[in-house]
Amino acid sequence: MTDQDVPNFHLQEEKISCWTCLRRQLDEWCCYKSGHDDVYINIMEGGKYPFSGMPYYSMPMLSDSTIQQALDVGTCKPGYYSTTYQITISDVTYAFKKWNPQMKEYLTDKRYTFKYLLSLKHDNLRMLHSYHPSLGGLLLEYLPFSLRELLITSESTVPRCLQRLIILKNIIDGLAFLHDCQLVHNNLTSKNILLDETLKAKLSDGCLDYNLHKMNLDRSTFPIPCHVGKIGYSCQDALAGIIRKSNDIYSFGAICLEITSGLQVFEKGRRPPLLKDYLISSRNQNWKMLKDKRISWKMQCTKSTFCRPRKKILELAVVCLSDIVRQRPAVIQVQERLEALIVKSVNESSKLEKYVPV
Structure with a gap:
């Protein structure tokens, strides 16, 4: 049955989250490290969701200093919500999305779960590699x-x-x-x-x-x-x-x-x-x-x-x-x-x- 077949659509809306809201949940979870450092490492280096055992995408963890060095010499494309940088690390090209200052007030919502985001993997979705709170952005798959x-x-x-x-x-x-x-x-x-x-x-x-x-x-x-x-x-x-x-x-x-x-x-x-x-x-x-x-x-x-x-x-x-x-x-x-x-x-x-x- 499709969502158009549901008589009371508002009941189904409670189950639906906005994909981009989930990125905020990753921000908040990764910042919540006090007493949960092991969880933070599992998420960032590719491990298991600590409560459900859900697998996550795995890749070598790039340090903030390595990414910052690449940002210093990378090219950028300013946007309304963020600035996207094209960076190269060890001959691999990445994109780094850095939120603009005016968006900080929209990065504090705690109502949505983040676990789906970390498990999203599909040929027609851009891959999210890792989040770097001290740099204020996300390391993403580069698409030309x-x-x-x-x-x-x-x-x-x-x-x-x-x-x-x-x-x-x-x-x-x-x-x-x-x-x-x-x-x-x-x-x-x-x-x-x-x-x-x-x-x-x-x-x-x-x-x-x-x-x-x-x-x-x-x-x-x-x-x-x-x-x-x-x-x-x-x-x-x-x-x-x-x-x-x-x-x-x-x-x-x-x-x-x-x-x-x-x-x-x-x-x-x-x-x-x-x-x-x-x-x-x-x-x-x-x-x-x-x-x-x-x-x-x-x-x-x-x-x-x-x-x-x-x-x-x-x-x-x-x-x-x-x-x-x-x-x-x-x-x-x-x-x-x-x-x-x-x-x-x-x-x-x-x-x-x-x-x-x-």
Whole structure:
């Protein structure tokens, strides 16, 4: 049964946490070392969760001084919530995310469990290596570029039709894993979707959100930082601080529009500024505007038939971007539609085995 089938959604919301909230729990646990030094070492060096025996990702522990030396000569990319550094240690490239000073007040929540975060391991999630409280940041898997950066590359290097379908499948597979863990990303944007050298997409957090609905706090008295980069990606529930799985589906619908058009979801000087208006607005509806003309969207399925997946992606985006929560599909339904589309778009079984993992 999907979350859309539950009559009283608020009962299920109590089981759902925001993925990025769990990062705060790791912060607090690792800082809580008094009398628990052995627990701290187990977590940081890859051991067992002291109460449940749950295994954690293991890697050699890098000292703060080693990381600081790398930070001193590394390159940085400032962001709204944090600054991300690209560093190299022993010929291995890492990313180090350092929270900006204004975010300190949002790093004190103690209402969520952290154990899920330390066990999260999926091909379509960015790997968290370790937390370093004295440096004020996280050591992460390095991924060279974001989906937004990929879509603005030159015509010769921009991903073609099939690769875009695979990227969408990567994204929804990552979301499905989080939802199975009763977690909600709640801030999915094309800048938070990162890609490795093979163009495999992985979800990154990029923000810290509070579940205001669960905490019974008024938004006006405890505002969440918001910025222009979230416009077009967030539904009303997400903006109000209500954490639901359907928030991610709405954001995924916005990503579909970027994939098909190559354009940003929101652009101030454009009329209309939101891509969603080209999709469903009775006044501005124009699906031709949602076509990246740098690539061909016509794919040969057999010797005599062709398929045009762009229209199918846009039809999927229509239901994902519905303002009515219960009209949005469940994550498994999106997975099935995308997988069927990829199968139809690939005409050889060998290619199918390569692009669609069992």
